Ligand SMILES: Nc1ncnc2c1ncn2[C@@H]1O[C@H](COP(=O)(O)OP(=O)(O)OP(=O)(O)O)[C@@H](O)[C@H]1O
């Protein structure tokens with residue numbers, strides 16, 4: 254379906270305006286960008302510049318005010334709510350800054366969570382989850398609950414989960430914001446390895462210079478607009 | 482299938498997540514039900530006791546009589562004996578006992594003492610029943626023809642004792658003159674002062690002979706197997722054992738004042754339980770609001786992952802169902818045990834109330850009702866209240882946006 258020239262992600266003149274009691278907030282003002290398959294890209298900019306807003310729009314978590322977003326040939330801005338949920342479930346992996354994991358599920362169950370929602374059998378889920386936990390360096394921690402893991406380990410579980418169902422695109426909103434520099438390094442190494450091994454496309458937001466340095470592609474956002 | 486299992490697993494584990502809160506919530510549900518069961522069982526038990534005293538022994542829970550017999554209770558509207566039909570009644574599993582009787586009024590006199598009595602002819606089987614055996618205050622039961630047993634107070638009023646002869650006179654069947662001389666064979670505790678003042682018990686054959694109503698019954702007195710207030714088997718029994726020209730009347734129809742008094746008193750108890758349920762309901766709602774707030778971020782994350790809101794709502798709902806049903810089961814079990822203990826060792830009233838009751842011929846105890854419908858009704862109510870309180874977290878599930886920040 255996708256020709257070699259076609260980007261995995263195309264954001265076309267996306268505008269997102271929030272209505273607040275103090276008047277409209279123009280969080281994203283006409284952003285256009287392309288992201289190639291297999292990219293390892295960072296969305297950077299100061300606090301309040303619209304990174305989360307843009308990622309939420311790309312991930313189909315929030316509706317745009319105008320503009321279009323295409324992922325792998327599907328115009329997600331044109332999908333119904335129900336279709337959007339399906340699309341998210343099968344095609345997009347998410348890593349958030351915090352509150353990523355279900356507290357009552359252990360590490361491998363959390364990794365398998367999305368696969369379980371997809372209806373994949375327990376054996377396949379388990380194998381894939383253990384394999385991914387090994388890939389993020391958490392062999393032996395499979396049965397721990399999130400509360401028994403460090404913040405960095407929790408984020409690694411979240412990365413493993415984001416990749417579990419082999420999504421086209423993994424969106425990570427400041428995944429390292431709560432981590433110390435060593436954990437940040439480890440997480441980035443892991444993401445980079447998975448990006449290579451599984452060929453998964455990553456787009457993450459950050460304002461951490463160390464993270465920015467590791468990105469292949471960088472999009473700078475300022476006041477809701479891309480800066481060249 | 483996978484999803485249902487996922488939902489059940491998450492619901493189950495969520496209960497263990499704040500174990501203390503789950504326990505307290507379950508305990509609140511259990512306690513409310515426990516309290517409701519004991520309170521209602523005692524209350525309905527008192528009514529059962531009352532009904533048993535007023536109708537159980539004498540006029541009967543259910544009467545089968547000629548359709549014209551009530552309310553005049555006229556001897557002329559008697560039934561012809563039907564032993565086959567009676568056997569069939571007695572074979573019914575829902576019937577504990579069925580006794581034919583002939584009944585009327587007469588003047589009793591001894592010397593210059595006289596009084597009006599309601600005579601009741603009872604069958605030999607009925608005499609043998611433990612109830613009548615236990616009633617004897619003096620004298621003995623005998624099958625000697627022409628014997629009469631008088632209510633204790635009637636005997637006092639006529640100043641007769643065992644062995645004395647009295648004369649009975651009155652109207653017999655279809656206007657005939659009735660007269661007989663009966664020998665006092667005993668006096669009876671009737672458990673009810675009214676009955677003790679007016680009852681004269683004779684053998685059924687003696688009664689038929691006295692009234693000239695050979696081969697006739699005024700009515701058949703039935704005690705159903707279950708005498709709980711919630712179960713009135715009258716209509717059922719009537720449909721199962723029809724008898725030409727006769728109908729089945731429950732005490733509720735024959736004594737509307739009694740059932741009205743019970744209903745009036747019962748609503749007082751219902752008000753108390755209503756207040757209890759309102760308090761418990763708000764308590765549960767508070768817990769649910771806390772739960773919803775705590776989980777909102779988690780809901781958002783799961784929605785972002787691609788979880789359907791319906792499934793998320795299902796998890797919360799199952800959680801509340803598990804919690805409330807477990808609480809209700811514990812409450813029902815404890816309530817049942819308490820009621821059984823109270824049945825075995827009934828509460829005994831003390832002081833003035835007890836004295837007044839005893840004077841009225843009531844045993845001053847509070848026997849509980851063992852009716853399962855009390856447990857079922859209140860268990861149902863409390864589970865429904867719990868499920869209603871779940872509306873709050875369900876609302877949260879449907880209002881939470883998957884947007885993360
Ligand atoms: N729901 C909302 N209603 C109104 N304004 C909003 C809403 N969400 C975000 N905004 C505004 O939109 C702008 C962009 O916010 P956004 O969260 O996308 O920034 P960000 O780049 O992710 O910042 P940070 O680095 O602090 O996470 C901000 O000015 C913010 O105040």
Ligand SMILES: [Mg+2]
Pocket residue numbers: 304305306426
């Ligand atoms: Mg942000």
